[in-house]
Every structure is written in C-alpha cells, then in structure tokens.
Amino acid sequence: MSLEVAVAVPFRDAGTDRVGEGRFVVALSLDRDWFSPDQAKRVVDVAAGRGLIERDGNDVVARFDPGDVSVPDEFRPDESVLREQSAFERVLDALVDAGHDKQAAVAAVNSRQRALGVTPEAAAVLYARANGIDVGPAAARVRRDLCEGAD
DSSP states (O other): OHHHHHHHHHHHHHTSSEEEHHHHHHIIIIITOSSOHHHHHHHHHHHHHTTSEEEETTEEEESSOGGGSOOOTTOOOOGGGGSOOOHHHHHHHHHHHTTOOHHHHHHHHHHHHHHHTOOHHHHHHHHHHHTTOOOHHHHHHHHHHHHHHHO
8 A cells, every 4th residue: 555655654764653743744745755745744634544643742653563564665655645535445445455355345335234224334334343354443434424414
C-alpha cells in the first residue's frame, strides 16, 4: 500500500515512531518533494483516518512499525494516497488482505445488508467481525456516521 510506505518514510528517517506534525509535513513535501505542503497535510489526515497514525498534541505517532515497511529505492507515492477511502472500501481491503476473495466478500456483505436492513458499511463491518477481522477505525467511523444520521 503506497500510503503506508509514504507515511513510514518520515518515521524511518527520524528513527522513531513519533515526530512533530510540522516535521512530518516537511519530510513529505520539502525533503522528499513528493507533495506540496497542503497535500502533505492531507496525507496526515488520510493516514489518521485509516488508523495508520494518531495525533498526540503536535506530534504524529505511528500505529504500526515503520521499520517493518519496505521502501523501494525508486518509491514515489501517487496522488491516490490523498483520496480518503470510504469505510466500506477500508473494510473490503481488510477482508482481501486477510485472504477473502473480493467478489465473494462483496456478495456476502450485500446479502447481510439485505437480511439486516442496514447500510452497506455496517454490513461490511459486521461481516468482517464475524470472520475475526479487526476493522476498528472503520467500525468507529461507521458507528459515528450512524449516530450522526440518527440526529
């Protein structure tokens, strides 16, 4: 996943799993010339939304081991990393990463959605959890969206 690789680089360069958010943005924009500063700030938002990092005051903290991420010599992220995935897409990616066939997973989620009368996102979270797949950040987003829709 190119987002995880891009996010790992500032931590690897600093030799730590915690860096200042400003330093993180500089590493992606000025040091590597991968993004504009505004785009690098967007990378922080997207990475936080996907659960790769968390904000702690003015710092960003990796929620994975950046040292475990392989960074190819000629790596350059594309702009698709700036697009935030929907909760459904993130759950589906987690299912595929866990070895589920994508088409079969979508069919199972659709069936669960029809049977329960819930949103596709909620059905995907329920299906993933029933299969032992942790989709915590996506589940939290689905819950938040459901609660906001009930207001």
